[in-house]
Each structure stands twice: as C-alpha cells, then as structure tokens.
Amino acid sequence: MSRQAAAGPDAAVVPDAAASPDVAGSPAGPGAPDREKLFAARLHAARARPYLATALFALHPVESRRVPTMAVDRHWRCYVSPAFVARTPVEDLAGVWVHEVSHLLRDHHGRSDRVARERGLTGPAERLRMNIAADFEINDDAxxxxLVTPQDAAVPGLLGLPDGELMEDYLRRFRLGTHTEPLAWLDCGSGADGLDREWDLGPDGAHGLSAQERDAVRFRVAQGITGRPGSASKGWRRWAEEVFHPPQPWRELLGAAVRSAVSGSGAGEDYSYGRPARRSAAVPGAVLPSLRRRPPRVAVVVDTSGSVSDAELGSALLEVAAISRAVGGRRDLVTVLPCDAAARVVHPLCRAEGIPLVGGGGTNLRAGFTRALGLRPRPDVVVVLTDGQTRWPDSRPPCRTVIGLFPRRSGVPSWAEDDPDYRPDLPPEWARVVEIGSAS
Structure with missing residues (x-):
C-alpha cells in the first residue's frame, strides 16, 4: 500500500458510502477513478503473479473518497480513491492490487479478530498495529x-525486524511509538485488521462474496501455487500448504490443552533471588527468594515409527507450529524430538518445515520421554504426537503431559508386531489426550 495520495484534497471529502458508485458499472465522471488505468494495473498484477489471478479478478472495486489510497473489506470489495489512482503509475498500482488481495487471502481480518480476543487488544491503535504487522507479513516478499517496490512500503526492516514471520509474530515484536510514526498513515481497511470502517458496505451491500465463495477463491489460488510451486515465494507456498490443512476443532483443543498445561500451577515457576520475597522484611539479616514465573518450555516428541504415515508426519509439523503459537510464539522455548524405537537428535524450533523427522522403525516412546525429561533446562510440558501404538512410561513424568493421537487404523498392526490381533495400550490417565482429526 502506498500513501502518495493520503493527504490529497479528495481525501477530505466524505460522501455517503452507500451512494459511492460502482467502479466497474458506472461511467467515468469528473471525479471517478480512471477505470482503464485501474484495470490495466490489475492485469499487470495478474501477469506478474499468475497464481493470484483468480483472487485479483474476484476482488470488486468500489469508488470511495473516504479511503486514502486503496482498502479492502472482509467481503472482498476494494475501495479505491480516485485521486490515488490518478497520481499513481500503473506499475505501482499493480503492486497495491497484489498487496490488498493478499490481506484477504491470508485472512488477516479473521486472524486479527482472534488475536484481539486472545490477547485482550482493543481500540483503533491496536488495530493499526495489526495492520502494520499484516503489512510486514505480506511485503517482505511481495x-x-x-512488481515495483513502493518507496514507502511497510517492510519489517523499517523496525529492524527479520523477514519471513507471520503477523502474530510481528505483533509481539513492536509497540506503537515515535519509531512507528512514519507508518501511522496506513489504512488497508477492515479486510486487513478486522475493524469495520464507515465506508464499508457491510455484509448486505452489493458485490460482496459469500463465505463459500471466499473459501473457493482461496482454494483455487492454493491449487495454483501447489501446482507450480517454483513460481511462488516461500511465504505463499507456506500459506497454500496451510489452506489444504485448515484449522479444525481438534487443533483448537490441542492448543487449549497446551495452554492449560503451561499456565497451570507449578509450570514455569521457580524461586529467584532476583526479586526478594516480601517476607524477607520479617526475617532481619536474611534474604528469602520469591516464586517467579518464567516462560514455560515445551518438548514435542514426534512418533516417527513405521506405523505413522507421511501425511501424519506432515500434520505433526503443522501441530508443532500451532504449539509454538500456543505458548506465545517463543520458538526458542520449543524443542522437537523425533522418536521411533530410539530417541533421535533434539531440534530447537526455528522453522517447523525445516525439522527432519527421521525414523521408520518400531515404536518405543518411553525413550522419547526419557530423552525429553533429560533436557536442560527441563521442559515444563511434554507434548507427544503419535498414533498410540507404543508402550507408555510406567509412572507419571514430573511435568504435565499432552498426547495428540493420530487416527488409529483398525486392523493395522504396529511396525514391530506380527500379531494381527495386537491392540496398543490406551494412553495413561495422567495425560491430557486430544484426538487429532476428530471433528468433536
């Protein structure tokens, strides 16, 4: 998004949003956008990013002098400032088209709403911060x-942040202040941050897409990316993979189980002399430690035995990313331990897709538990992702345990079993169990 016309004279005109003419269906009057220029820019964008063509042509333009540049709502309308179109070259407009439709494809409005509920973020200032974070997610490789890079594009480097992260990650890395004042003009609309605008036509307005139509567009774009993966950036390939693995209720359950475990009494708590206990005043000459909460550490044991399919291992990587978000996005606090009959190399979590899940033999997750509990510092929570065809520890580990069970295939024995009547032991009662893939 560019601010070339943000302070233009037309930006101060505030007509009735409901009376704003349809760019695609009205003649070009004295104050209307240059339709040929706008649509030429969209065609240029589709040629530069052919995998986004379906989404670009599903986005319906609407003239509005209330927007500083271009903005979108959650119903796939694109509000266009005539002054902005007049002042912006076609090549730059093409980049804005791609930027705005990216907000909708990546569901930034829905994700912003979820973040706002989870973290108690309210008000326009926090929504502006979400808009900036969403722009960082898009612009680092857009x-x-x-496509021409606008001179004032909001990129992570402006705040000294790394490329390649998600909106939720960037939100934890900065607050609004003098260093973000150059970005205060940003307004990509409710489609970017979930906060309704006065110019929005709403769910009953003309030319909005239904929820089913929006999902169909995302699916078509994801198909185009996975069909020709070499033509899309790494960020878009990651997005397409997640579209084919949409969040399910069980994923929310798994995240809730992890959050419950890490927030429980005793998890992430230890005594520290960094801040003396208030009881020290009652004991002259002695300094007593206080019980302080530190960020919880999570060890994820992934079952890589022969009874676990490649698809389930791919799903496990998605769960690792979800677990990272459940503990606040601190990837340095999450370690991944592949395990079949023996525990493998421990991997610190940098990027979930880069973790090698080595295995393929029999199953003995006891070794994984032993290795996880031997980590230093010791984890506060152990998460096990498995099909359940394993022997479990005889005694309860000295930390909370969450087990994510892949669907069991009836009649299929484990890798190391010759008995067709073999049935694995049920998970222990001391663990919180979530069935992965369950719709309930």
Whole structure:
C-alpha cells in the first residue's frame, strides 16, 4: 500500500458510502477513478503473479473518497480513491492490487479478530498495529519479479525486524511509538485488521462474496501455487500448504490443552533471588527468594515409527507450529524430538518445515520421554504426537503431559508386531489426550 495520495484534497471529502458508485458499472465522471488505468494495473498484477489471478479478478472495486489510497473489506470489495489512482503509475498500482488481495487471502481480518480476543487488544491503535504487522507479513516478499517496490512500503526492516514471520509474530515484536510514526498513515481497511470502517458496505451491500465463495477463491489460488510451486515465494507456498490443512476443532483443543498445561500451577515457576520475597522484611539479616514465573518450555516428541504415515508426519509439523503459537510464539522455548524405537537428535524450533523427522522403525516412546525429561533446562510440558501404538512410561513424568493421537487404523498392526490381533495400550490417565482429526 502506498500513501502518495493520503493527504490529497479528495481525501477530505466524505460522501455517503452507500451512494459511492460502482467502479466497474458506472461511467467515468469528473471525479471517478480512471477505470482503464485501474484495470490495466490489475492485469499487470495478474501477469506478474499468475497464481493470484483468480483472487485479483474476484476482488470488486468500489469508488470511495473516504479511503486514502486503496482498502479492502472482509467481503472482498476494494475501495479505491480516485485521486490515488490518478497520481499513481500503473506499475505501482499493480503492486497495491497484489498487496490488498493478499490481506484477504491470508485472512488477516479473521486472524486479527482472534488475536484481539486472545490477547485482550482493543481500540483503533491496536488495530493499526495489526495492520502494520499484516503489512510486514505480506511485503517482505511481495515485490520484485515484475512488481515495483513502493518507496514507502511497510517492510519489517523499517523496525529492524527479520523477514519471513507471520503477523502474530510481528505483533509481539513492536509497540506503537515515535519509531512507528512514519507508518501511522496506513489504512488497508477492515479486510486487513478486522475493524469495520464507515465506508464499508457491510455484509448486505452489493458485490460482496459469500463465505463459500471466499473459501473457493482461496482454494483455487492454493491449487495454483501447489501446482507450480517454483513460481511462488516461500511465504505463499507456506500459506497454500496451510489452506489444504485448515484449522479444525481438534487443533483448537490441542492448543487449549497446551495452554492449560503451561499456565497451570507449578509450570514455569521457580524461586529467584532476583526479586526478594516480601517476607524477607520479617526475617532481619536474611534474604528469602520469591516464586517467579518464567516462560514455560515445551518438548514435542514426534512418533516417527513405521506405523505413522507421511501425511501424519506432515500434520505433526503443522501441530508443532500451532504449539509454538500456543505458548506465545517463543520458538526458542520449543524443542522437537523425533522418536521411533530410539530417541533421535533434539531440534530447537526455528522453522517447523525445516525439522527432519527421521525414523521408520518400531515404536518405543518411553525413550522419547526419557530423552525429553533429560533436557536442560527441563521442559515444563511434554507434548507427544503419535498414533498410540507404543508402550507408555510406567509412572507419571514430573511435568504435565499432552498426547495428540493420530487416527488409529483398525486392523493395522504396529511396525514391530506380527500379531494381527495386537491392540496398543490406551494412553495413561495422567495425560491430557486430544484426538487429532476428530471433528468433536
């Protein structure tokens, strides 16, 4: 998004939003956007990013002098400032088209609403921060290869942040202040941060897409990316993979189980002399430690035995990413331990897709538990992702345990079993169990 016309004279005109003419269906009057220029820019964007063509042509433009540049709502309308179109070259407009439709494809409005509920973020200032974070997620790899990079594009480097992270990650890394004042003009609309605008036509307005139509567009774009993965950036390939693995109720259950475990009494708590206990005043000459809460550490044991399919291992990587978000996005606090009959190399979590899940033999997750509990510092929570065809520890580990069970295939024995009547032991009662793939 560019601010070339943000302070233009037309930006101060506030007509009735309901009376704003349809760009695609009305003649170009004295104050209407240059339709040919706007649509030429969209065609340029589709040629530069062919995998986004379905979404670009599903986005319906609406003239509005209330927006500083271009903005979108959650119903796939694109509000266009005539002054902005007049002042912006076609090549730059193409980049704005791609930027705005990216907000909708990546569901930034829905994700912003969820973040706001989970973290108690309210008010326009926090929504502006979400808009900035969403722009960072898009702009770090949106331009180049046929698309001009705007001079004032909001990119992570402006705040000294790394590329390649998600909106939720960036939100934890900065607050509004003098260093973000150059970005205060940003307004990509309710489609970017979930906060309704006065100019929005709403769910009953003309030319909005239904929820089913929006999902169909996302699915078509994801198909185009996975069909020709070499033509899309790494960020778009990651997005397409997640579209084919949409969040399910069981994923929410797994995240809730992990959050409950890490927030429980005793998890992430230890005595510290960094801040003396208030009781020290009652004991002259002695300094007593206080019980302080530190960020919880999570060890994820992934069953890589022969009875676990490649699809389930791919799902396990998605769960690792979800677990990271459940503990506040601190990837340095999450370690991953592949295990079949023996525990493998422990991997610190940098990027879930880069973790090698080595295995393929029999199953003995006891070794995984032993290795996880031997980590230093010791984890506060152990999460096990498995099909359940294993022997479990005889005694309860000295930390909370969450077990994510892949669907059991009836009649299929484990890798190391020759008995067709073999049935694995049920997970222990001391663990919180979530059935992965269950719709309930």
């Amino acid at each position: 331009f180049g290869d046929g």
